[in-house]
Amino acid sequence: MTSKLKAIPVSAWLGLTIVTLNLLVFLLGPMLAPYGMNEIVGAPFDPPSSQFWFGLDQNGRDMFSRLLAGAQMSIGVSLAASLISFSIGIPLGFVAALFGGWVDTVLSRIVDTVMCIPVLISALVVLQALGSSVPVLIFTIALLDSTRVFRLARVVAQGISVLEYAETARLRGESMGWLITREILPNALPPLIAEFGMRFCFTFLFVAGLSFLGLGIQPPFADWGGMVKDNQQAILYGLYAPLFPAAAIALLTIGVNLVVDWLLNAAGTTQGADR
Amino acid sequence: MSNVLTIRGLKVAAPNGNLLVDGIDLDLAPGEVLGLIGESGAGKSTIGLAAMGYGRGGCRIVGGTIDIGGTSLMEGTRANRENMRGARIAYVAQSAAAAFNPAIRIGEQIVEGALYHGKMTRPQAEAWKLELLKTLQLPNPETFGERYPHQVSGGQLQRAMVAMAMSCRPDIIVLDEPTTALDVTTQIEVLALLRSLIQRYNTSALYITHDLAVVAQIANRIMVLRHGKMVEEGTAEQVLEAPREDYTRMLVAERQGNLSGAIASHSVGDVLLDVSSVHAYYGKTPVLDDISCNLRRGETLAVVGESGSGKSTLARAIAGLLPTSAGMVSFDGRRLDRSYKHRSKEELRRIQLVYQLPDVALNPRQTVGEIIGRPMKFYFGMHDVPKAKEVSRLLDLIGLPQDFATRLPGALSGGQKQRVCIARALAAKPDLIICDEVTSALDPLVAEDILKLLKSLQQELGLSYLFITHDLGVVRRLADRTLVMRRGRIVEQGPTAEIFQPPFHPYTEELVTSVPELRRDWLDDVLAKRQVTA
Numbered sequence: 059m060t061s062k063l064k065a066i067p068v069s070a071w072l073g074l075t076i077v078t079l080n081l082l083v084f085l086l087g088p089m090l091a092p093y094g095m096n097e098i099v100g101a102p103f104d105p106p107s108s109q110f111w112f113g114l115d116q117n118g119r120d121m122f123s124r125l126l127a128g129a130q131m132s133i134g135v136s137l138a139a140s141l142i143s144f145s146i147g148i149p150l151g152f153v154a155a156l157f158g159g160w161v162d163t164v165l166s167r168i169v170d171t172v173m174c175i176p177v178l179i180s181a182l183v184v185l186q187a188l189g190s191s192v193p194v195l196i197f198t199i200a201l202l203d204s205t206r207v208f209r210l211a212r213v214v215a216q217g218i219s220v221l222e223y224a225e226t227a228r229l230r231g232e233s234m235g236w237l238i239t240r241e242i243l244p245n246a247l248p249p250l251i252a253e254f255g256m257r258f259c260f261t262f263l264f265v266a267g268l269s270f271l272g273l274g275i276q277p278p279f280a281d282w283g284g285m286v287k288d289n290q291q292a293i294l295y296g297l298y299a300p301l302f303p304a305a306a307i308a309l310l311t312i313g314v315n316l317v318v319d320w321l322l323n324a325a326g327t328t329q330g331a332d333r
Numbered sequence: 334m335s336n337v338l339t340i341r342g343l344k345v346a347a348p349n350g351n352l353l354v355d356g357i358d359l360d361l362a363p364g365e366v367l368g369l370i371g372e373s374g375a376g377k378s379t380i381g382l383a384a385m386g387y388g389r390g391g392c393r394i395v396g397g398t399i400d401i402g403g404t405s406l407m408e409g410t411r412a413n414r415e416n417m418r419g420a421r422i423a424y425v426a427q428s429a430a431a432a433f434n435p436a437i438r439i440g441e442q443i444v445e446g447a448l449y450h451g452k453m454t455r456p457q458a459e460a461w462k463l464e465l466l467k468t469l470q471l472p473n474p475e476t477f478g479e480r481y482p483h484q485v486s487g488g489q490l491q492r493a494m495v496a497m498a499m500s501c502r503p504d505i506i507v508l509d510e511p512t513t514a515l516d517v518t519t520q521i522e523v524l525a526l527l528r529s530l531i532q533r534y535n536t537s538a539l540y541i542t543h544d545l546a547v548v549a550q551i552a553n554r555i556m557v558l559r560h561g562k563m564v565e566e567g568t569a570e571q572v573l574e575a576p577r578e579d580y581t582r583m584l585v586a587e588r589q590g591n592l593s594g595a596i597a598s599h600s601v602g603d604v605l606l607d608v609s610s611v612h613a614y615y616g617k618t619p620v621l622d623d624i625s626c627n628l629r630r631g632e633t634l635a636v637v638g639e640s641g642s643g644k645s646t647l648a649r650a651i652a653g654l655l656p657t658s659a660g661m662v663s664f665d666g667r668r669l670d671r672s673y674k675h676r677s678k679e680e681l682r683r684i685q686l687v688y689q690l691p692d693v694a695l696n697p698r699q700t701v702g703e704i705i706g707r708p709m710k711f712y713f714g715m716h717d718v719p720k721a722k723e724v725s726r727l728l729d730l731i732g733l734p735q736d737f738a739t740r741l742p743g744a745l746s747g748g749q750k751q752r753v754c755i756a757r758a759l760a761a762k763p764d765l766i767i768c769d770e771v772t773s774a775l776d777p778l779v780a781e782d783i784l785k786l787l788k789s790l791q792q793e794l795g796l797s798y799l800f801i802t803h804d805l806g807v808v809r810r811l812a813d814r815t816l817v818m819r820r821g822r823i824v825e826q827g828p829t830a831e832i833f834q835p836p837f838h839p840y841t842e843e844l845v846t847s848v849p850e851l852r853r854d855w856l857d858d859v860l861a862k863r864q865v866t867a
Contacts, residue, residue, distance in 0.1 A: 222694040226757070229652060229673055230711060231681045244698035 066320065073316025080310050083129040091123035096278050103289075103297050112302045116289050121302055128280035128303070133310070135196055135275065136262040142200035143261075144254060147207025152238045152246075154208070155215035166212070169205045177202050178267070185273045195274065199261055210253050214246045248322055255318030259311040266307055282307050336360045337402050337504045337537045338384060338422070344396035345379050345388060345561075353379045353392060355561045361505065364535040368552030368569065370545060370584070372776035373747070376561035377541045381507040384539060385422050386414040402504055420450040423498035427510040429490040432497075433482040439493050440478020446500040458500065465496040468533065469526050488519035492526060502534065509541045516639040516803070517847040524550060524849075525860055543776065545588045546849035549573055550856040557581050573851060587777050588851055601813065602630030605797050606651065606765055611660030613650050620646045621657070622821045628765070633791065633798040635812030635829065637805065637844070643821035644801045648767045651799065652686055665764070682712045685758035689770035691750035695742040701728075701753050702738030708760040727756045731786060748779035755786065759794075767799045772807060784811060805848050809833060817841050 066074075083090070093099055097119060104114040112121035154162040172180070184198045218224055224241045232241075266283025268274035275281040285303035292299040338361035345354040354376040361367055369377040383394050386406040399406040401421055406414055418424075423446075426432045433442060443465070444458040453461065466474035469492040482490055491511060498506050511527065512520040528551050531538050542548050548555055548569070555572040557564040557580065565578045576582045606628040613621040620643050628634045636644040649655040651662055653673030662669045664683065670676050688694040695704055706724050709715040715723060725735055731752040742750055751771060758766050768787070772780035784807060790796060800812055808815055809829060816826040817840065825838045832841060846859055 222688045222690065223696040225654070226686065226688075226694065229654070229681060229686060230708060230761070231676075231678045232711070240699070241696055245696070 069316050070320030073313045073320065076309055076313025077317055080129065080133060080313065083126055084133045087126040087129045091120075091126040093120040093123040095119070095124055095127040095280050097123075103292055103295070103299055106298065113298055115285065115299055116292065121285075121299060124280040124285060125282070125302060125306055128282050128285060129306075131192075131275050131279050131281040132262065132265060132283065132307075135192065135199075135265050135281075136258055138196045139199040139203065139261045139265075140254060140258045142196065143203035143207050143257065144250070146200065147204035148211045148243075148250065149238070150204075151208040151211025152215045152242055153234075155212045156219055156234060156237060156242075162212075165208070169208050172202065172205050173209075177264070181264075181268060182271075182273060185268070190268075190273050190276055192275065195265070195268070199264060203257055203261060207250075207253065207257065210249065211246065214249050215242050218242050218245050252318055252322050255314050259314055262307060262311065335403070336400075337363050338539075339400040340380075340384065340397065341400075342397035343380065343383055343394070343399065345376070345383050345392050346395045348391035348393075352395075353561050354383065356397075357558075357561075357563055359384075359556065361537045361539065363504070363537055364531075365554065366531060366538045366540055366552045368548035368555040369539060369541045369558060370543065370548055370555055371558035372543060372778065374560070375558040377558050378509050379561075380558070381424070381509050381539055381541050384505070384507060385418050385424060387418070416450065419446045419503070420452060420501045421503055422505040422507065423501065423503040424507045425491075425494050425498045425509060425511050427513050429487065429494045429514075430482065432494055433490065435482050437481075438478060439480055439482060439485070439490075443478060443493065443497045443500055446497065450501055452501045461502075462496065462500065465499055466493075468530055469493075469496055470522075471496075486519075488515055488523055491515060491523055495527060495530065499530070499534070499536070503536065505537045505539070506531070507539045507541070510543070512547060513542065513544070517849075518639065518843055520547075520849075521847050521856070521859065525856060527551065528856070544849065545573065545584055546851050546855070549851055549853050550849060557584070569853060573853070583778060585851070587781055601632040602795075604628070605630045605632075605665055606799070607661075607663040608647075608651065609661050609663075611647075611650060611657045611662065613646060613655055613657045615655075620655075620821050621650060624650075624660070624818075624821075624823060626816055626823070626826060628797055628799060630764070630797055631791070631795045632814065633800055633812045635800040635802060635808040635815045636818060637802060637808055637815060638818035638824075639803060639844075641820065642818040644803075644818050645769055646821070647818070648686070648769050648799065648801050652684060652767060678712065682708075682761045683764045684767065685761050685763040685765070686767045686769065687751075687754050687758050687771050690774050691747060691754050692742075692774075694754050695750055697742055699741075700738065701733075701740050701742065701745070704742075704753060705738075705756045705760050708757060712761055723760070727759055730759070730790070731756045746779075747775050748783060751775060751779075751783055752786065755783075755790070759790070763796070765797045765799065767801070769801045770803070773802070773804065780807075787811070805833075805845060817844070 088095070098117060099120050100110065100114050100118050102114065102116050102118045104110060104118070106113040110120050110122065112125065115121050115124065150165055154165045180202055181198055185194065188194045219242065224237065227237055227241050265274050265281070266286065269281055269283035270287040272287070275284055277284070282303040286300045289300040338359070340357060340359040343354055343357040343359070344352055347353050357380055359367070359380070369380060371377045379389070379392060382389055384399060386394070386399060388394055394407065401417060404417070406417060433439065440462060443462045444455070447453040447458040447461065448455060462478060463474055466477050471477045471489055471492055485493065495511070508527070512523050515523060524547065530536070540548055540552055552569050554567065555569050556566040557572065557578070559580055564580050565572065565576070572581060573585060576585055604627050608627065609625050611621055611624045612619065624647060626634065636647060638644045646655060650657050653669065653671065653676055656671040664680065669680060673681060702724050705727055706720050709720050709723050724738055728735055728737060733749060733752055737745070737749070742753070745753065772783055775783060787798065788811060791798065800808070802808060812829045814827065815829045815832045817824040817832065817838065819840055824840050825832065833845065837845065846862070849855060
């Protein structure tokens with residue numbers, strides 16, 4: 059066990075630390091916050107001090123407390139959206155690859171149609187029509203993202219299903235369920251995990267972007283993207299305020315990617331360099 | 334005369350620190366051909382690349398000296414080494430298709446080296462290219478260079494790569510299995526041309542191969558390698574005729590046995606598989622044209638032919654993987670559906686397939702026990718203890734230790750993986766096993782063991798084999814009857830003994846005489862004979 063721990067590279071430790079920290083904040087954030095999320099504690103844009111570590115925002119609320127509280131919304135929405143998009147995209151992608159023929163054609167053309175409209179535009183239309191609430195937000199992002207997951211899952215499964223071991227299973231008369239869960243999925247995991255890391259980060263930035271446009275998470279809830287938007291004018295006056303939520307987003311993105319890189323490398327070595 | 338290449342105490346390490354090549358000394362005189370022989374993992378390619386100061390895939394040269402014509406390769410700078418590569422020492426790889434840039438014309442790629450190194454002006458390089466193409470007997474040498482790599486055949490591309498390597502008139506040429514990927518009939522041409530080219534320009538060569546008979550035709554000296562160490566070295570005659578070491582003797586004996594093996598013969602039962610006038614197409618291209626054959630219980634039918642002959646396609650048609658467009662396949666008196674999808678579980682169980690590449694035939698995420706146990710559970714509903722017992726019985730049968738059941742395929746060698754594939758087929762208790770080139774990806778000695786295993790299994794269990802192969806030595810030892818195919822058609826079929834005895838069918842004769850023999854004068858004999866008939 060200790061040798062396994064030692065084999066983890068420094069970059070992965072860094073990534074794991076960042077991700078764990080973020081998860082802790084995600085779980086305990088509001089409890090750790092020294093002030094209330096919407097509590098006005100001073101003048102707008104007060105600079106960082108020993109009392110308010112990250113300074114105050116445009117309404118005079120404590121930036122540090124809002125960051126801790128906002129983690130719940132930002133990370134929660136991204137995580138939920140990514141998980142849902144993967145649970146839609148992977149099964150559909152595998153089914154399209156294994157059945158081929160008209161099943162593949164129908165699914166792929168639907169996905170193509172959705173993909174040819176820019177994601178932001180589709181999201182704006184849906185959110186305008188249905189009104190922006192957290193569940194609508196999550197499902198909109200998940201559905202739009204699942205098209206990309208579908209594409210990847212389909213092409214990976216196609217690659218695996220022509221290999222001899224998958225062919226052997228088909229020749230044995232195995233069911234679709236066995237093929238998907240036992241032959242394809244375990245071998246498709248490395249690229250899918252990598253994609254999950256990427257998707258999570260993109261979703262995170264996408265939520266941030268929507269919030270920035272005012273269609274994401276609605277006030278009074280704090281979220282990191284919204285906080286960048288709300289404090290943007292401070293940049294003009296040379297104030298720090300929007301840099302803190304921006305840095306939080308960047309940090310988590312980097313952390314997740316470090317962990318994913320490490321997972322992929324580890325998977326690569328156990329598979330051997332045969333192919 | 335001084336050596337063109339001197340290597341002393343060469344050590345090459347893999348990225349994980351393991352030594353791939355351990356203390357090799359090597360000398361190469363001008364115009365001399367040194368054959369490097371060994372199984373996969375012997376370090377022969379690594380030595381070939383190290384001679385150019387290069388390590389593939391993160392391998393590093395960690396010790397020893399390499400000296401080319403008086404210049405040390407190890408002490409120079411990277412730029413120095415790059416100047417030597419291509420100019421003084423050149424490399425010919427096994428797969429020509431992977432060595433050429435598919436988007437650039439062949440001729441341009443041939444002259445590139447000479448121009449890059451500033452050895453020749455363009456007119457000079459073009460003239461030299463033309464001479465090389467003529468020497469290598471490529472069709473229409475004047476216009477051959479205008480083609481793209483995909484527009485020429487595999488044998489031609491391999492010859493073009495030799496021309497590319499010779500473009501700077503190097504002192505040394507490293508030939509890394511240059512004929513292994515070619516069909517036997519093509520191999521003979523390339524081999525003859527290589528030899529005349531080397532003699533004509535007095536080029537020294539390192540000839541890397543696993544086939545003793547090939548190296549016997551071309552090398553002056555032979556070095557036998559195993560696990561990165563030298564086993565023995567000597568003149569070609571000495572190594573082939575009077576090997577000193579046991580390992581070399583084994584290699585020589587295996588290669589000789591390959592040609593003079595007794596023809597198998599044993600009792601057979603009634604007709605199990607009957608293929609009658611089967612036709613199949615890939616798109617609109619016919620790949621099987623009116624194939625009829627049958628296979629009796631307990632019998633081995635070999636299907637031989639070169640690549641593109643349709644022998645694997647026949648196997649896939651019988652297995653139902655490639656639906657036939659006309660004709661009928663019957664098994665044990667009952668007609669089989671064209672596609673495996675419409676065959677019953679019982680019909681699927683009775684025909685099992687073993688593939689050429691064991692690496693991709695085993696799911697890397699399932700243990701050996703799971704892989705072998707699955708057919709038992711799937712077909713016979715076996716669980717827990719009976720299944721575990723049966724798995725351990727099969728492991729015994731195929732000659733693998735019991736603790737292999739918990740291992741993943743990644744931890745097994747090629748031969749062991751192929752044994753697991755055979756065990757998986759046996760677990761279904763089949764009547765017929767289709768063996769598709771099951772030994773061609775394995776080293777000779779390992780392949781030998783697999784063939785012995787298959788033979789003893791047949792005697793024990795009364796299995797029938799449909800044996801797809803291009804290796805005539807295998808056919809002679811294993812097959813009761815043989816079917817020779819060419820371009821999707823049957824050339825001839827009959828008892829193996831009759832097929833391989835005069836009078837030959839002309840195509841069968843070409844195949845038989847193209848298989849290299851261990852005699853040093855074999856190539857000259859064959860070429861002389863063909864000259865006469867032509």
